[in-house]
Amino acid sequence: MAMASLPLWLGSDYYINIASQILIWAIFALALNVLVGWSGLVSLGHAGLFGMACYTGAWLLEAGWGHFTAVLGAFAMTILVSAIFGALSLRTRGIGFIMITLAISQILWGIAYRWIGLTNGDNGIIISARPTPFGIEMDTPGVFYIFTLMVFLLTMLIMAIFYQSPFGVSLRGTRDQSRRMSALGFNVWLIRFSAVLFSGFFSGVAGLLFLYYHQYVSPHVLSLLNSAEVLLMVISGGTGTLLGPVVGAGLVVVIKNVASAYIERWNMLLGVIFVAIVIFMPEGLVPGTQRLFRWVFARIKSIGAAIKSEAS
Amino acid sequence: MRALEIVGVNKSFSGFRVINDVNLFVDVGERRLIIGPNGAGKTTLFNIITGEIQPDDGAVLLNGQNITNMPVQKRSHLGLTRTYQIITLFPNDSLLKNISLSLLALSSLRWNPFVALGARNDIKLQALEVLDQVGLKGLADRPLNQTSYGEQRRVEIAMALAQSPKIILLDEPFAGLSIEERTQIRELLASIPEEVTIVMIDHDMEVALEFAEKITVMHFGEVVVEGSRAEVVEHPKTREIYLGG
Amino acid sequence: MGGLLFLLSAGFSLIFGLMRIPNLTHGALFMLGAYFGVTFLRMGVNFWVAVIFAGIVLAIIGGAIERLLLRRLAGQELAQVLVTLGLAFIIADACLLIWTGDPIPLSAPESLRGVERFFGIVFPRYRLAVVVIALIVAVGLWFLLERTRLGAMIRAGVDDPEMARVTGIPVSRLFTIVFALGAALAGVGGVLSGPILSVYPGLDAEMLPLALIIVILGGAGSLPGALLGSFVIGFIYNFGQAFFPDLAYVVLFLPMLLMLVLRPQGLFGKHPS
Secondary structure, eight states: OOTTTTTHHHHHHHHHHHHHHHHHHHHHHHHHHHHHHHTTTOOOOOOHHHHHHHHHHHHHHHTTTTTTHHHHHHHHHHHHHHHHHHHTTSOOOHHHHHHHHHHHHHHHHHHHOOOHHHHHHGEEEOOOOOOOOOOOOOOHHHHHHHHHHHHHHHHHHHHHHHHHHHHHHHHHHHHHHHHHHHHHTHHHHHHHHHHHHHHHHHHHHHHHHHHHHSEEEEEEGSSSSHHHHHHHHHHOOOOOOHSHHHHHHHHHHIIIIIIHHSSSSSHHHHHHHHHHHHHHHHHOHHHHHHHHHHHHHHHHHHHHHHHHHOOO | OEEEEEEEEEEEETEEEEEEEEEEEEEEEEEEEEESSSTHHHHHHHHHHTTOOSSSSEEEEETTTTOTSHHHHHGGTTTTTOSSOOOOOOOSSSSHHHEEEEEEEEEEEEESSSSGGOOOOHHHEEHHHHHEHHTOOGGSSSGGGGGGGGHHHHHHHHHHTTTSSSSSEESSSTTTTTHHHHHHHHHHTTTTTTTTTEEEEEEEEHHHHHHEEEEEEEEEEEEEEEEEHHHHHHHHHHHHHHOOO | OOOHHHHHHHHHHHHHHHHOOOOOTHHHHHHHHHHHHHHHHHHTTTTTHHHHHHHHHHHHHHHHHHEEEEEEEEHEEEEHHHHHHHHHHHHHHHHOOOOHSSSSHHHHHHOGGGGETTTEEEEEEHHHHHHHHEEEEEEEHHHHHHHHHHHHHHHHHOOOOHHHHTTTTOHHHHHHHHHHHEEEEHHHHHHHHHHHHHHTHHHHHHHHHHHHHHHHHTTOOOOOHHHHHHHHHHHHHHHHHEEEEEEEEEHHHHHHHHHHHHOTTTOOOOOOO
């Protein structure tokens, strides 16, 4: 509820837009975390899935199709590409998996960048309007934010349900002991493949929101930089919790937009924070901060106890 | 129809023959022991039975069905279970959770992405029953990494029992246990229903003698002696391998 | 172009082969070397001296990265890869900060300007020189790997790190050396690339994927693979730009993808990545 009232007290459109952006990236980060955190599969190519939704949606809209078809088409395409992603990358694990996901997304990027006839290359595609679900206009930042918020909350809900479900538990089992899971009777490959599709779907959700937010798509959405940024969001926030990727998304978006007004070289700042988190707080900000708080509380308690025993 | 048949199986790794023309026939309900010094190929044989390793030639039959080319995850659905020498369970999860996972593996519920697993009482009750069977019901909520090694070994066996197996492969279930703990395991094994076939790997002749009806001795990847307890103990080859054992 | 790519990918291949991590900082190190070359040249130093200086500076930086950052995460390959990713960001931005965003053309040394003619085909002298240098480096590396004790230890580490450790080979020190060497090669390649490509922000993002492709195709840890791969990819890159500009990237990455899926160890590699 606090988040819903945000537009009211943030005032400036600029900040409302930042909030929308955070939510869009949070959905993307949550999607990636299904693979990174829950399946133990690190993907450096998720921009490929995100971008496919963007481009498919944009292309369909500019070709004259309505929003409903465009959205459906984008989802269909994203799931198809996810299936290809899964089929190819699940032949390996660890570093091999990273490289294959990287390669696939680079190929898609290359196509978007060079095949000017299809994608308009670096100039990108502009779409004319945002959708109007139930006749509600979404041109103002405030309304768009509410819409994005609703999609985000729905995503969080679905993720939470999924996490607790038998399938979610099995997925995490394959992350920790895949050999054992196989022997017990779980079809590890199929479980992982399904996770890739699930992750791809929500990457597509984020991609579509992105498209409607900017009303513009360029090859950058498919770039390695993009994949790296969302991975950074997941890792910095922490892969073990639902809140982690959201916090990570917030961190990166805020640094990119807000800090960049004060610090010119925010990319470097991002890199430094990233490296620091990987080295010092590898489980991410959310668990790391919890740990920090617990440590602080423990110190306070012991000081309090010392004072008490002094007094008595 | 036999519970387990291994026919003419060979396996080499990088040119080195680790399983050499092994034939093994285990009847339903039998208690078979596979014994032999380190490196004899016993665990490799288990891995071939479960499908984690593919044999170069030969066949593996489970209750008459040829499972040689069957993927690993399908075999437990046919009633094949196994325990491991090294504990490969989920240390941060409770015993209840670990056993639940074993039950989940055979249930169609495992594909369900909606309900909360924790809310499923049926699985919970079943898991508690299994833990009771191995005498660990009281520790159901304790994380695995906070239980003793002996308790963990019992959980290993519980994981197998949870799947109501037709045949259990036990890989050195007594390793590293104290005398008390061994007795517990022995009693546990004795309580397993007769229809369940048990094949055990072990090193120790003494332990073995109590449990096994029939013993297979392996050495350098081959079956060298096979027979009843008495026959195997008397056999000169066995003496040779165990140097006065 | 093939020559440049060899210098870039030889280091990458060694690092990947020995330390099992795709060094995502490699493109940035290449670019950093190029920028250092620019600075040295501006200080009035001779071209070749600048190349050597850049190599040395990069070796120091590379060694520092390994000792201070990567070693702390020994054994956690994923974390190391992520660190190299973060470093790439940092270095790329630092270059932007220090040398600004304008592309800087580097001129080839006097002696190598102009062209040579062979069999009626015109070759720019400088590019020939780069190829020659790359071949000399290749021979030098081959000598290092095949004929010296250090080389033998590196090869042992690439083949079987566990065994290497057990037989007393100082694997961590080896990592530092190899990383420094790889960085130096990248840096030298960077400076040498100046006259051909110019030095500009984004050079790192262009070079890194190429190094990846070459090493995946040729096999991690394999110098012949890197050599062959470099020239083949260099060729495809130049031709691709000319003839299929639309699909240039696809033509490059598709073979890499196929190789990863079908034969993960590359053409000459020893083990799957």
